Amino acid sequence: MFNSKYHIKPFNLKTFTLTCLLLVFCFYSNAQDRQKLENEKAKIEREINAINAILKETKNTKRLSASELSILKKKIASRQKLINNISQQMSMLNGEIRSTQKSIVEINQEIKVLKQDYAKMLRYAQKNKTSTDKILFIFSSKNYRQAYQRYVFFRQYGNRQKNMIQNIQSKSDELEKKTNELSIKKKNQESLLQQEEKNKQSLTQEEKVKQKNINQLSKKEKQLTKQIKEKQARRKKLQNEINAAIAQEVRKQAAIAAKAKKAKEESSKSSKTKSADKTSEATKYVMSATPEEVKLSNTFSANKGKLPWPTQQGVVTSNFGKHPHPDIKGITIDNNGIDIRTPKGAEIRAVFEGVVSKIFKGPNGQSVIILRHGDYLSVYTNISGVNVSLGTKVATKQTLGKVYTNNDNVSEFNFQIWKGNTILNPSLWIR
DSSP, rough: OOOOSOOOOOOOHHHHHHHHHHHHHHHHHHHHHHHHHHHHHHHHHHHHHHHHHHHHTTTOSSOHHHHHHHHHHHHHHHHHHHHHHHHHHHHHHHHHHHHHHHHHHHHHHHHHHHHHHHHHHHHHHHHTOOOHHHHHHTTTOOOOHOOOOHHHHHHHHHHHHHHHHHHHHHHHHHHHHHHHHHHHHHHHHHHHHHHHHHHHHHHHHHHHHHHHHHHHHHTTTHHHHHHHHHHHHHHHHHHHHHHHHHHHHHHHHHHHHHHHHHHHHHHHTTHHHHHHHHHHHHHOOOOOOOOHHHHHHHHHHHHHTBBBBBBOOEEEOOOOOEOOOOSSTTEEEEESEEEEEETTTTTEEESSOEEEEEEOTTTTEEEEEEEEEEEEEEEEEESOOOOOOOOEEEOHHHHHHHEOOTTSSOOOOOOOOEEETTEEEETTTBB
């Protein structure tokens, strides 16, 4: 039988499938990581923009505040996170560029080999260029079986020639696609380099401003300490009023819940002792008097870590709990919630649906609103222009009022979350 050096290599389906799955997994994993970094970058940029808006409002304020330094420190921390994020993206992109360049070299080599094989096939076809030669070659066979084998060979040879043309075209298209990808990635690389350089310059400038503020504050430490102590005194007074309002609301709702429970038990002819014991337990722990309120409590609890922010744009300037003042030694801040600094005129929003259970004036003459969400309560302070009234139902993200802006152009409010008489860390509940 006639033998040819042009033959098709055996196709290993298992190896091919495994390679494809590995490539798909790597591509999907890289795409996910890249998207995660891009989302984080966008989030950090929004945070920096919010801080810039806040700092712009207090730029011309004559009275220097430790709050400004705290905001600036947050901005510097965010800027550093942004630079780190860009560096990670650049590192990932550099890896992709190297991989793409390697693919281009490999594809070029494959095209070269395919063209060489195709040229050999053309030279062979030139030597056997007439159909008469092929027919004579078939009919010169010793037997029918050999004639059939030669016929099959010529047919396969023709198909192989067509396949090689298609492979060359396919690889050429792949090469063009990879070349375009490389061009886009290099442009992205250049853009990231520019962004990194710009942010490094901004970081250097912000560090200088921070140091300048520290120097100014150190000269006015006594004055600043006095300001902070005054603020702490107002905070303590306000917190006492909030605690009293919370305790009153808990007693009120627990009594309602206990009464409802007792009535239900009496209608079921339960024993008076059992009813009394359960009433005591309800007074301690239960505020939800109806199935709807129980459902609301459970839904609120299920949304831990997913509640929307109480304002559309803002920066946390003081965290939950006891912690030393970041700039003044010897002063401890005791915060039952989180302080959020906002741009001037920012709206305060309900973090969840509920009922307005309390509205009262704080020590600075601005309003405090307490919303009840079944067993849970959310507290919003320093509100001007209240938009809701006592007993009204509110929806998630509904506007309660606006943040009050003081004479130093500072717009800041305190946000708290309670479960009955127990104070909770709001940072663990909001997004």
